[in-house]
Amino acid sequence: MRGEILKELCSNRRNLVKLSLDILSICLGVVGALLVRFDKLWESHYDFNYILIYGAIFLGVYLFRKEPIKSWSFTNSVDVLNIIGNNLLAFLGSATFFALTKHSFARTVIVMTFIFSILFQLFFRFIFRLNKSYRGIFHSKKKKSPVLIYGAGEGGVALIRESIINSNFPYKIVGLLDDDKRKHSTYINGIKVLGDFNHLPLLLEENNIESVIIAIPTVKRDKIKEIVHEVKRHGDINIKILPGINELLLEGELSNQIRDVNIEDLLGREQIQINGDNIRELIENKTIFVTGGAGSIGSELSRQIAKYKPKKLINIDVNENAIYFLELELKSSFPDLEIVSEICNIREKDKVELLFSKYRPNIVFHAAAHKHVPLMEHNPEEAIKNNIFGTKNVVDSADKYDVERFVLISTDKAVNPTNVMGATKRGCELVVEHKNKVSKTKYMAVRFGNVLGSNGSVIPIFKNLIGQGKNLTLTHPDITRYFMTIPEAAQLVIEAGTIGEGGEVFILDMGEPVKIMELARTMIKLSNADVGIDIVGLRPGEKLYEELLYDVNAAEKTSNKKIFITKIDEGEVNLEEHLMALGEAVKIPVKEELKELMKRFIISYHEPSHHKNGGLHEKAI
16 A cells, blocks of 8 residues: 555555645644743754654554645535544554654644644645636636626535636626525625625626526425526527536536526426335336336336346337447446347337347336327338337237236326327227236336427427528417426336336326427527418327316325326227227228228327417517
8 A cells, every 4th residue: 555655656646745844734633732841952862753754644644544645725614624633643643653652742742743743734735726716817818707606505616616726717797696695795705795686787787798597406496497487588698507406416506507498497396205115126127128118217217227127228229220239338337237229110020029039028118109199190010010019019928928027008098088199098008908907917008298308399499490590380279288297207117116006007297288388488488589480380180279187176195196097998998809800900001081081099089179270470579
């Protein structure tokens, strides 16, 4: 160990400087102690040997505790305690040595040496820290953008500290705002807390503010909306946000983590609470299948599952590029995870059965599906073959190979479906419900609405149009949708899998529905884009309003307040008869014939009658 320390010392000039300064601190401490005790430097029985003995003992302690290789620029309270500990050991060691050797000494000198040595060591560290702390102020030559920071808590303080130590910090902090009135008119590292939300308009006007940074790690959606609305009333001012407290602990400069407020921040909801112990019991040391594993939901399911240490994670998808990159990501994040990527189309019964026979999974999350409403309306045979018959292949194999639990990812579009896609997903639910009655496997389905940022969803489409400077296209001014984040959906799906006893259709609490017109206006406002909104009319099979339950009052509560169970009774359904008819019809598909067969199968399926409401235009807000 001493060899390693010496190697570090010799290879780093900065460490040698620190060692020299600490030795100097000891010498100055001894000299100071002698001067205080005797009013002059040397007495006959206190000679140069005293410095050598005390210094040698301190040096031994210093090297043993690896002090030379510790940073001085970030000295904190723990480092101060270490310094006191080192000197206390040197103090006790010296006193013991003098007592054992019967060397004449004054106890006062050793005590004063202990105190003065600590003071000098702290002084030199303070100089290092001072240089580090104000380097950003004295070394920066760049023009900085004037900003207000909303939040005088941990996030705001962290940004102020970085502005001091980082010469590349791009902002000039004009002041802080905070809703806690006790902080008003106080100073944090020289920056004044100027007031609260009510002071924001005046401060924006008087200080030529270019950006407002929200630095509250636990900020609520409604508060972000309030700030965005007020700031945007005062012109082209950027609104940025500092990520959550967990990200503040990551390495790297905070200024590089500040990002623009996006629509997901405004649509986000309170953090969900999941039962990690139950999920761990479900997943740990089990072989897990995820079909559609490269899709938006499937890939996030894989990420969440990987955290709970499965024995093996098998991702199944027909998209080779997406599943390849997901495997690279997972292996990078979870190097000890055994992950296998299988290219498979779930329509191919033999290949599906081969995979079940090969891996014998314990749990199956079935996320593979065609989901785009207009495309499936135009290609109903593809929705039927993939969603219904593909699901049946996976369901049958799960039964044959004794899978413990099978979780179907369904959709709110399966409720009173008005389109082929929704009807086929309700068909998937019926396949699962039917198999649950005759199998030892516990089959269940989980429904939820749109997920933020998923492939093909409205938000990425709007972002793309804004980026091109084109008007946003909206099908109807009154259309609403439910939204949920992808991680939230995946976590609740997995927990629903722990709750289910078989046969349930779980409903996830999607919060309040969002009016897409307001969503479009907010996205335009956030991006400062000069674009409008065109109303083009509802597409075939599209609903104005989405439903999550047939009867809200019929929903049963579960142990998780965001997961409910609905019991759906569509009467007796001769599943085999309907599947046989559909199987024949998809061979030579006729769109209207397939729709009629689906209406007989799914009695709640009806095509909507609506007005187009197209041709309207709204100029940029």
